[in-house]
Amino acid sequence: xxxxxxxxxxxxxxxxxxxxxxxxxxxxxxxxxxxxxxxxxxxxxxxxxxxxxxxxxxxxxxxxxxxxxxxxxxxxxxxxxxxxxxxxxxxxxxxxxxxxxxxxxxxxxxxxxxxxxxxxxxxxxxxxxxxxxxxxxxxxxxxxxxxxxxxxxxxxxxxxxxxxxxxxxxxxxxxxxxxxxxxxxxxxxxxxxxxxxxxxxxxxxxxxxxxxxxxxxxxxxxxxxxxxxxxxxxxxxxxxxxxxxxxxxxxxxxxxxxxxxxxxxxxxxxxxxxxxxxxxxxxxxxxxxxxxxxxxxxxxxxxxxxxxxxxxxxxxxxxxxxxxxxxxxxxxxxxxxxxxxxxxxxxxxxxxxxxxxxxxxxxxxxxxxxxxxxxxxxxxxxxxx
Numbered sequence: 001x002x003x004x005x006x007x008x009x010x011x012x013x014x015x016x017x018x019x020x021x022x023x024x025x026x027x028x029x030x031x032x033x034x035x036x037x038x039x040x041x042x043x044x045x046x047x048x049x050x051x052x053x054x055x056x057x058x059x060x061x062x063x064x065x066x067x068x069x070x071x072x073x074x075x076x077x078x079x080x081x082x083x084x085x086x087x088x089x090x091x092x093x094x095x096x097x098x099x100x101x102x103x104x105x106x107x108x109x110x111x112x113x114x115x116x117x118x119x120x121x122x123x124x125x126x127x128x129x130x131x132x133x134x135x136x137x138x139x140x141x142x143x144x145x146x147x148x149x150x151x152x153x154x155x156x157x158x159x160x161x162x163x164x165x166x167x168x169x170x171x172x173x174x175x176x177x178x179x180x181x182x183x184x185x186x187x188x189x190x191x192x193x194x195x196x197x198x199x200x201x202x203x204x205x206x207x208x209x210x211x212x213x214x215x216x217x218x219x220x221x222x223x224x225x226x227x228x229x230x231x232x233x234x235x236x237x238x239x240x241x242x243x244x245x246x247x248x249x250x251x252x253x254x255x256x257x258x259x260x261x262x263x264x265x266x267x268x269x270x271x272x273x274x275x276x277x278x279x280x281x282x283x284x285x286x287x288x289x290x291x292x293x294x295x296x297x298x299x300x301x302x303x304x305x306x307x308x309x310x311x312x313x314x315x316x317x318x319x320x321x322x323x324x325x326x327x328x329x330x331x332x333x334x335x336x337x338x339x340x341x342x343x344x345x346x347x348x349x350x351x352x353x354x355x356x357x358x359x360x361x362x363x364x365x366x367x368x369x370x371x372x373x374x375x376x377x378x379x380x381x382x383x384x385x
Contacts, residue, residue, distance in 0.1 A: 009146050009148055009149055013146055014030075018102050024105070030047075031044050031045070031048055037216050038218050039145045043144030043145065049069075056106040058103065064125065064127065065127055066129045072134065076136065107130055108127060112125060147217075149177065153175070153228075156225070166241070170198065174196050176194045188219075188220050189213045190217065191212075196236055198301070203324060206303040208231075212225070231267045233267075240355070250265050258293075259356075262355060264353075266351065267351055268348065273341070279341060287337055292330075301354065302322065303322070303353060304352040304353070
């Protein structure tokens with residue numbers, strides 16, 4: 001992992017609180033948006049103050065800003081505040097309206113503007129400390145109401161027997177980042193991008209994207225992590241990180257290919273109308289194997305992602321990714337298959353790895369697929385797609 005993953009999600013949520021409306025919110029509105037969705041007060045205050053301070057340093061890199069913050073009871077060294085460090089790292093990727101909108105809220109930006117209006121040259125300015133009228137709340141133990149998706153990724157891997165030492169030895173790197181989506185009042189919507197980099201992959205990293213929603217960020221992120229842990233995680237572990245450890249949670253099928261045979265190690269999530277049982281899903285996606293045989297593939301591990309949305313037997317949305325990129329032939333093959341059930345709303349997600357077959361190491365592991373391991377009769381999930 002890179003950067004400061006412990007607070008990356010909190011920083012993204014803070015940015016959304018500043019930028020989600022056309023108008024610029026007041027400080028009280030920003031804090032209310034954060035605490036109303038479960039962010040603890042001590043973290044909300046730090047996001048309110050530290051994000052503008054970090055962004056103005058990105059907007060005005062030639063200004064000599066102080067590295068301390070003055071409060072009524074003490075002087076705070078910004079380098080000791082991990083939330084500020086995460087905000088400063090994130091600010092380096094900010095640009096356009098987001099950068100200006102947050103940076104210009106800073107009292108430091110106002111001070112610079114006044115001095116420049118009086119004829120001062122920005123490169124000669126040395127600002128005094130920013131002073132708060134109230135003390136910062138003490139940092140509390142825990143995540144402040146915003147779980148780290150990257151930490152959750154590490155935890156679910158440990159639960160499946162993949163520890164940091166194994167990852168380092170294999171040359172793998174993991175990360176997980178949150179994307180905040182607009183949502184209706186009272187609900188927050190998180191998209192979490194889980195990524196795995198590994199030397200055996202045909203691309204630098206594979207990405208699995210899962211949505212989650214809830215009244216709080218803890219609920220939304222937790223739901224996305226749950227979906228990942230019960231779907232895409234299993235092929236990553238069984239197909240790449242710890243082969244043979246799927247414990248019945250993956251499906252496997254042989255894909256003969258001109259490059260050489262591959263094992264398609266996959267996991268499926270199926271959301272059906274309430275009261276409907278899970279059908280045999282394979283006829284709906286059988287054409288994908290034929291399309292894969294016609295695709296040019298290197299003898300490396302490839303990633304396959306499928307998202308299908310049906311309404312009353314008709315396909316409404318078809319997204320098929322091969323190595324993170326849209327795959328038109330796969331989309332055509334998936335859309336041509338029949339719907340799993342003829343009525344209601346049905347969502348199908350498949351995540352799989354195409355693993356080159358080593359006949360000696362993988363002999364005896366071939367299974368016929370069932371492709372229905374994780375069926376959930378839910379219709380109230382919010383999906384950013």
